[in-house]
Amino acid sequence: MIATRQNTDMRSQHKRGMSEIIVTMLMISLVMGLAVVIWGVSRSLINEEIEGAQSCFGNFGGVQISKQYTCINSTANEIKVSISVGDIDSVDGVLVSVSGDSGAKSFTITNGSTFSYVKPFGGSYGGSLSVPGKNSALTYVIHRTNMGVSDADSITIAPIISSNQCEASDSLQGIDDCLLSA
Structure with a gap:
């Protein structure tokens, strides 16, 4: 057992x-x-x-503000800004931030975008905008009062490449009056 x-x-x-x-x-x-x-x-x-x-x-500086064509028309209360794209194929848009002492406002330029306060150079407000192509530049006119920043004197841009928003690639503070830069 x-x-x-x-x-x-x-x-x-x-x-x-x-x-x-x-x-x-x-x-x-x-x-x-x-x-x-x-x-x-x-x-x-x-x-x-x-x-x-x-x-x-590797695309830092590939989208820039063309400073020689960027100025403030104080009579019309407009900012003329020229944006150039270098040797980059896939720029989908450009985020533009405009600021002054009274505030700031941003908008994104894409092919076909429209804003009541932005026009292509030589066009009309609310007209269809385009993104500059590879190795080219386009100029846009921004109405400061209609945008809501009547004392705007600073611009910062950031490219959107292959659907990804990149860091700011260029900025310009203290924009000259167009009459002085002519």
């Missing part, structure tokens, strides 16, 4: 040892599975961020 009882005790100890091994293996599998899922999600997020940064990388 003692021998049978020892056999039974050894079998139950052996079974307990096996279940601990199985639980340990399941825990290791669960942790590894979670690590794979987390790695996959974080890798795709990192790749998206890298692609966005790569579209802007």
